[in-house]
Amino acid sequence: MWPLTSRIRGKRSHNKVYVGEPAGLKTAIIEGDVIGGTCVNRGCVPSKALLAVSGRMRELKNEHHLKALGIQVSGAGYDRQAVADHANNLASKIRNNLTNSLKALGVDILTGVGTITGPQRVKYGKVGFSGSEVTARDIIIATGSVPFVPRGIEVDGKTVITSDHALKLEFVPEWIAIVGSGYIGLEFSDVYTALGSEVTFIEALDQLMPGFDPEISKLAQRILVNPRKIDYHTGVFATKITPAKDGRPVVIELTDAKTKEVKDTLEVDAALIATGRAPFTNGLGLENINVLTQRGFIPVDERMRVVDADGNLVPHLYCIGDANGKMMLAHAASAQGISVVEQISGRDHVLNHLSIPAACFTHPEISMVGLTEPQAREKAEKEGFEISIAKTSFKANTKALAENEGEGLAKLIYRPDNGEILGVHIFGMHAADLIHEASNAIALRTSVQDIKFAVHAHPTLSEVLDELFKSAKVTSHVHRPLSESVVV
DSSP states (O other), rough: OEEEEEOOSSSTTOOOOOOOGGGOEEEEEEEESOOOHHHHHHHHHHHHHHHHHHHHHHHHHHHHHHHTTTTTOOOOOOOOHHHHHHHHHHHHHHHEEEEHHHHHTTTEEEESSSEETTEEEEEESTTTOOEEEEEEEEEOOOOOEEEEETBBOOSSSSSEHHHHHHHOOOOOEEEEEEEEEEEEHHHHHHHHHTTTTEEEEEESSSSSSSOOOHHHHHHHHHIIIITTEEEEESEEEEEEEOBBBBTTTTEEEEETTTTTOEEEEESEEEEOOOOOOOOOOSSSSSGGTTOOOOBBBBOTTOOOOOEETTEEEEEEEEEEETTTTTOOOOOHHHHHHHHHHHHHTTTOOOGGGGGEEEESSSSEEEEEEEOOOOHHHHHHHHHTOOOOOEEEEEGOOHHHTTTTTOOEEEEEOOOOTOOEEEEEEETTTTTTHHHHHHHHHHHHHOOOHTTTTTTOTTOOTTHHHHHHOOOHOOOOOOEEEEEEOOOO
């Protein structure tokens, strides 16, 4: 059998496909830096280590909460270097585990930067050297993404930083501006405020957390932003940021998003650029196979097959993860990779991206799957059906009350005519773990009237979802087929 080359390229590689003997395919990975890419080395893994620390610090500093539980603690503090070491050590451990797993599966790890030289051919090696060429029956591009830095912002890696730098926690500034209030910005605001920093959000849109369901955003702002040492500017761009130098602070120029006029200037100790991520697709040799990127993303169809400039499928070439832009989450990339391997192995598979959950690991957490309420209403108006909303509160959950963590909400968006689940949004304790019952229901096309009979252990947080599904009202008991999955 021809080798399947699942390529991960460059020092900023993000997503991986781990395939070996279980699929019966000879596999190689081309890696320009270290195994694990962004998620393991500069993303999901080290950030959760920092968030674990911020969560503990919040518990230990919340005297009112502890007193209600009968606990007395005083003088909680932290060692910055030890916290940074915890994050780095976790990334190293996961990276070593992955490397060992790949070797045990018989996967060849080819070190170097990869370039597609033609159909089913990849050259790899050090930049500027001739390198080696391999052939493969199938090639998977999984080069991931890098932090996006808007024009006018000068990143020095010390006082003006991206998430790559922030995860090293080289210092904890007294006052830090965070440009962007999405997942990355929110999580770092949780870390910095727990460690004693004051935070200022700079958001281009008119409200914080614009990517979340509006009702969840409003509640999250009340709990995650307003009580903490956080202020914010909305409806403005950070059009120019100058790093601190020679005793001068970081200077940020704020421009009104509508009028384009300079509105204000901030002087802070540091600035974190959390304006999203950009695909890392330059230098892949796509011109050798007539493929043009769209805003940097590699165009693919619903089966992750690469589409060339003429609209034709490139045989035996796939692209997964951040590089295709369908859904920039590590677990989405993994699911896309599994889907591709299914196809390569002769089993057709199309991934339903609306069933893929997302989570923000703040304290409390935010999670979601499917459509937001505005998206669902737009879809309903376009396709001619009604939607309904059901909600439950963590205040009614025994386990949450036992933990003295009653702040939270779960929201279900569904069709009352056939019970189709369109979206679920959770804000509260362990929301990131709770969302999977909803995501699996969407993936399996399980209706509300079916899942409401599922049994949940008592007392557990899972009963929040149990009550949510039971509170939904389906108008007809006649079975109506659910709509087809939407391909993103």
